[in-house]
Amino acid sequence: MLVIKVYQNLELQFATYGPQGDYHNKNEALMIDKKYIWLIFAIMILAQLYVPSKMIWDSESTIKNGTAYKFRTQPVDPYDPFRGKYIDLRYEVERKEYDLDGLNNEELQEVYKAYAEVKVKTDGFAEISNLTTDKRNLSGDYIEVKIRSRQDDKVTINLPYNRYYMEESIAKPSEYYVRDMRRDSSIHVYGIINIKDGNGVLTEVMINERPIAEVVREYVNN
């Protein structure tokens, strides 16, 4: 209906001004009829406010009600033109190979994502206890993961929480700091991911129980 109205309005203007009509008058004309303009404007505003609000709501709800898991990790530093600097996290669980529903190499070629059940190991860090394509097989907390590679009837995965955005001056030093400290086995670097109903939010990257930003600021200042 609306489309027809808009079109009729166009035709009306066309009839008024003619095909090559007066250039200045055409320039002042609004495309959409006055009657509808405020209605569409209101819908547009609501949509523009709804999308970011929904993003916040979903994340906050996962953070508040989800369970926090610690994933051992290692950072490197790239850059995004809109969202700024981030460290790219390589998780320990991404280096392991997993069996996926007993599928063989050929069948695995068609699989791009899977569900990973998360358990806490005895040392307090998280591990993937089960990987499957059907989430009904899972009982505990789980997250959706991408299949990264397939070999010898096994797969490796990508956790979809690789980006941790940081203040621009400490993203690069974070990478150096962790690389320098790597040989020291007493230092644990891990990301905290809150998980609820298959959704996860990466809330913090920690170095031995302290936020990475805090540790690296101290390191840069000394």
Place this chain on the structure above:
Amino acid sequence: MSLINDIEKLVGDEIISQETANRIRAYYNSKEANSSNRLLVIFGVLGAFLIGLGIILIIAHNWDQLPRFVKTTFAFIPLLIGQGLCGYTLWKKKESQTWRESSSIFLILSIGAAIALISQVYHLQGDMQGFLLIWMTLSLPVVYLMTSSVSSLLYITGTFFFTIASFDNNSPIENPLVNWLLIGLIIPYYLYILKYRNASNATSFHHWFIPITMIIATIYSTISAEYVVAPVLLALFGSFYMIGHLEQTNSMRLRANGYLIIGALGTICMLLAFTFSGYWEWIAENENNWIPETIYSQIIAVVIMCSAIALFAKHIMSKTFNELTPIMPIFIIFIVLILISGFSPGASQLLTNFIILAIAVLTIKSGVEQDHLGILNYGLIIITALLICRFFDTDLNFVLRGILFIVVGVAFFITNNILIKKRSRAQQNASYKSIPES
């Protein structure tokens, strides 16, 4: 503006009447107002752009010492300001193009800033493709509500980068119809400005932005069947070229007629690539890969082919044979070449060379006939490009190649010279005629 200073004198000497003098004054005054208005629009747009981009950069700094709720609140401030400005413009300033364009651009950039900031605060992993899709979808109503052409260009640019991001294998959205849908959603606006703002610069930019985005979308749609990319792309370039030759577009200034230039250059460049043996051998050696993977890609390929054929039919019916240009039927000839290559790849390669040569010769001929130096030299440049391509083929004799180059070089001098002489002779004749007999 010297005329305006001389008006008094001209009226005094009775060269022009008082009425004519008033009309001349009015003409210059309106022209001045128009150009200062245009400047205002340009600076308004530029200002809104810079402020919007500045906000995005400040957000990218990542103020990690601020608590989360403060940062999320900040995400909404530019958005609310942008919406407020647009609302105010619709309410009070809807006649002002400056207000409409700059408030729209500010709003669009602040939508991007809000999504970016929230993704940053929660470390949301969304890839570029998804980010651009949400951003452009939320920005589209701004274009229509505010009747803002610069926003429309921004939207098309976003669609272009969305398609570029789609090439990444990890992108979640793989259906090429989404790319075409995004382009299609701006077409009603495009038709609107074609009707009502035909002369504006922003409309001219659309004639470039839309075909370029379509080229990328076509490549993306057909890439799953590698062989199909070339014929479909040639059909697209052919369509652009024929659109550029329609009555409505043919009267435009050349630099505004993006369809014509993109269509002609695209066709020639692709043909030049096919004068090498690579493509034909590749088709002959590999297993046939002619059917695109998904039904959507098949539909898109068929639609592009059909529209090229329809445009060609339209041109055949509305023009005499002499008015048709050699580039128009290339996309059909190319399919014949592909069929021939099934028997002999070498024959197709050789024929492609002759086709380019024929296009060049016909172009030079039409340049001479129309007394147009630009067209003449365009034809010569096509021949030169063909020669340069052959220069890299090692199986041609050096002496032969040398002679060919010299011949074309001489042709450049002679043809240009003939045309210029012809022109000055015509001018002389004209000036003799214009001397009044006393």
